[in-house]
Amino acid sequence: MTKKLAVVTGASSGIGAATARRLVAEGFHVVAAARRADRLATLVKEVGDATAVECDVTDDASVARLRDTVEGLDGSLNLLVNNAGGAHGMDPVATGSVEDWQWxxxxxxxxxxxxxxxxxxxLEASGAGTIVAIGSTAGFVVYEGGGGYSAAKHAQNALIGTLRLEIVGKPVRVIEIDPGMVRTDEFSLNRVGDPAKADAVYAGVPEPLVADDIADCVAWTATRPQHxxxxxxxxxxxxxxxxxxxxRQQ
Known part of the structure; x- marks a missing residue:
């Protein structure tokens, strides 16, 4: 049988790393892509059946190198998990950083x-491709202090929905997974830059979702029958x- 390949972006931590681990367990050879090569090397050593690719999804040449690496592997690309993303800042629109919004x-x-x-x-050439985009509930509900992130996730949602319409009839599924409150090591910390403020987001919340919960969703959707x-x-x-x-518990 042809080896099934899966590409996971943002695979160096959080949901991306958990997804890479889970997909290896599901029988995929995972191409783990992210900017932090040292973390990718550790992940690949842990999971075994994976290839690390240093990749910045904001750079055309870097993405081209990712494509070339995938094309050079022995197998069929059946799954792409667009996980790379994130949030910077929680300022109101009136004072929000254009640089943060741009990022x-x-x-x-x-x-x-x-x-x-x-x-x-x-993915199309495989005859049974799947694209999974990790969105957010911020992609369809706005909230104070979340204008930039919500706007970006609304736009990502529009991209994914349009793609699904445009490639209907081709052998590629388009799936969007929209998590609510997920506690990972870095998301809130990267957003607010202060460990105490990041911890406050989850204060009193008995059981927020964790990265493995979202990885489970990715695996479930990606392993349904192709139709x-x-x-x-x-x-x-x-x-x-x-x-x-x-x-929140008191």
Whole structure:
């Protein structure tokens, strides 16, 4: 049998690293792509059946090298997980940093676009391709202090929905997974830059989601029969009823 290949972007930590581990367990050879080569090397050593590729999804040449690496591997590209993303800042629109907004758009939207464009031909050629985009509930609900991130995730959602329409009839599924509150080592810390403020996001929340929960969603959607397309999977912890409605223990 032809080896199934899966590309996971943002694979050096959090949801990306958890997804890489899970997909190896599901029988994929994982191409783990991220900027931090040292972390990728550690991940590949841990999981075994994987290839590390240093990649910045905001750089055309870097994405081209990722494509070339995938094309040089022995196997069929069946899965792309567009996971690279993130948030910077929680300032209101009136005082928000244009630089932060630009970064969020570049990574979440244009990063997804670059990698998808680069790998779509190989996914189609496999005869059974799947694209999974890790979005966010911020992609369809706005909230104070989240304008830049929400705008980027709304745009990513528009990109993914449009792609699904444009390639209908081709052998490639397009899936969006939209998590709510997920506690990882870096997301909130990178966003606010202060460990105490990052911890406060989850204060009193009994059981937020963790990276493995989202990896489980990726694996489940990607391993359904090929005629089954899960357009959008919204996943939140049981204590989060909506974007603003979170139960916190006193």
């Amino acid at each position: 969020m758009y570049d990574v979440n939207v244009l990063g997804t676009l670059r990698v998808t464009q680069a790998l779509l031909p190989a 089954v397309n899960v357009d959008r999977l919204v996943v939140r912890p049981i204590v989060q009823a909506a974007q603003h409605k979170v139960y």
